[in-house]
Amino acid sequence: MNAPVKPPASEALPQWRLDDLYASREDPRIELDLAAAKRVNDELVALKGRFVESRADAKALGELLDKGVDLYEKAVNHLWSVGAYASLASSTAKDDSAWAKFEGDLRARSAAIGAESLFFTLELNELEDAEIEAAYKAHPPAARWRPWMRRVRLSRPHELSHDLEHLLVDRSPAVANWTRLYDETLARLEARVGRERLTLPETLNRMSDPDAGRRRDAASGLSKALEERTPTLALCYNTLAFEKQVEDRWRKYASPAHARHLSNEVDGEAVDAMVEAVVERYAATSHRYYALKARVMGRKTLDHWDRNAPLETVQPRQYGWDEARAIVLDSFEALAPRFADTARGFFTRPWIDAAPRAGKQSGAYSHPVTADRHPYVFLNYMGERRDVLTLAHELGHAVHQTMCQPLGTLLADTPLTLAETASIFGEGLVFERLLAEASKAERRGLLAGKIEDGLNTVVRQIAFHQFETRFHAARVEGELGPDEIGGLWLQAMGESLGPAIRMNPGYEHYWGYVSHFVHSPFYVYAYAFGDLLVRALMEKRRADPAGFTPLYEDLLSAGGTRTYVEALAPFGLDPREKSFWAAGVDQLERLVDEFDALV
DSSP: OOSOOOOOGGGOOOOOOOTTTOSSTTOHHHHHHHHHHHHHHHHHHTTTTHHHHTTTOHHHHHHHHHHHHHHHHHHHHHHHHHHHHHHHHHHTOTTOHHHHHHHHHHHHHHHHHHHTTHHHHHHHTTSOHHHHHHHHHHSGGGGGGHHHHHHHHHTGGGOOOHHHHHHHHHHHHHHHHHHHHHHHHHHTOEEEETTEEEEHHHHHHHTTOSSHHHHHHHHHHHHHHHHHHHHHHHHHHHHHHHHHHHHHHHHTOSSTTHHHHHHHTOOHHHHHHHHHHHHTTTIIIIIHHHHHHHHHTTOSSEEGGGTTOOSSSSOOOOOOHHHHHHHHHHHHHHHOHHHHHHHHHHHHTTOEEOOOOTTOOSSOEEEOOOTTSOOEEEOOOOSSHHHHHHHHHHHHHHHHHHHHGGGOHHHHOOOHHHHTHHHHHHHHHHHHHHHHHOOHHHHHHHHHHHHHHHIIIIIHHHHHHHHHHHHHHHHTTSOOOHHHHHHHHHHHHHHHHOTTEEOOTTGGGGGGGOTHHHHSTTOTHHHHHHHHHHHHHHHHHHHOHHHHHHHHHHHHHTTTSSOHHHHHGGGTOOTTSHHHHHHHHHHHHHHHHHHHHHO
16 A cells, blocks of 8 residues: 555545534533533432342332433443543544643543442442342333343452442553553654655555555564664553453453453353364465465565555555445445445534544544444545445444444443444445456455455454463563563464465564554454354345345344344354354355465
């Protein structure tokens, strides 16, 4: 890929407006929402002790549960709105210290308010299951909170005393500053690439350029830029891992990933089965594909910067913003008009920020804010095929988040294992459209891109998971230096990429830009989980398109009210079985077979 596309004036890339939330840092509505959160929270605090006191009176307990969770959700809505604004605004201004201070101060104030209601979930978990069930029966309106209560109960064996839980909340804003330091370090990163100075997104983009020399220069520039910052990045990672280690020990989690499994409502055994199914097929998928790609490119082996290189040396196809919008909306329309109509609203309103610019962080996301607001979509659009797919991915999230809104904020909140479903599905729909419209000459390149996307989403994310697992295991013995972290990185990446990809000097620093390691430990397996899950769903759609759509709409509209097992049951799928994951990997291998036939 090249430097950011400069579209014609008629296709200027959108930048969002956040005044649907707040007009500025000085907007008085911010203080009003914080005050409202405090007022509602105080009303909840006034109920402290009454839940346990009412355990013998099912009707009274049911009424209290309904009232208490309703108050809790109202407080969450006020606090999350303010927090979302701070996060969204600062993500496009990482070079502005005023926004960093604003976000940090708001985080501290929100934590102080939220800490007062810590008693709530702790007290609910003092109740027995039978008492809660009796309360639901005696006061049926309370039963609507059953899915949220199910999640609360998952943490029951791992809760600490009220004072210790309060301490953790009080100190969380200070701990979060390590993440802030990491983010600001990467946001200020500039790589020297030839005569240019490129941001992190621009440098990563350049590493898919059709010109090998430009890819090499970008990789070299990024290696040097990361190496200069590695001491800071390693300190952030080590510190946050130690913080996690201490908390995990106190909470008696069985493994460093245990907390993530609970938040995802997924069995650790299912994740292990998925990892095993993917790792077992490294040779049949990634190793084989990269060897084929090397042969196509006239090489025996590829440098690591060739991993996502286009097969053709001509300039890759560019997609203007209007064209990308049409492709995504048409693809969504083919599934169901409701999906396209919902996505269209994000283009007609200032709810997307797509323009790359100085100070804007890398990556892409869709932020749901709260159920009484609308999501915002964030990406760095540079006009390549992958950017069109990223747009589809994030709009898939946005559609999913919008469809969940009638449930309310607490019930709409979807575990990561299902949260990636609509996004990856949206990506798949767009790819199918691109492939169907491609000429024979374009087909090989598109197929290669699809395989690489699959490898990046499944194999690479599982390799990331392996790296994280090994890092956290080693961190128990003490702090890891940058060289040690780099060694673990090279080991995990080498296993997944295979002998056809060289681990060139400098690649040992590349762990430093993978923000999930710092932001959300063990998040990465959710991408593989979601991708393989979607492959299974797309097979169901191919078998019965008409019957699939209503089931799929129902799955998305259910938000977080169902576990992943319950959500997939209507499709006749059981993700607890290793064969479920192996079938998804089979699909990826078949794509490699198809590519092999074209080579």
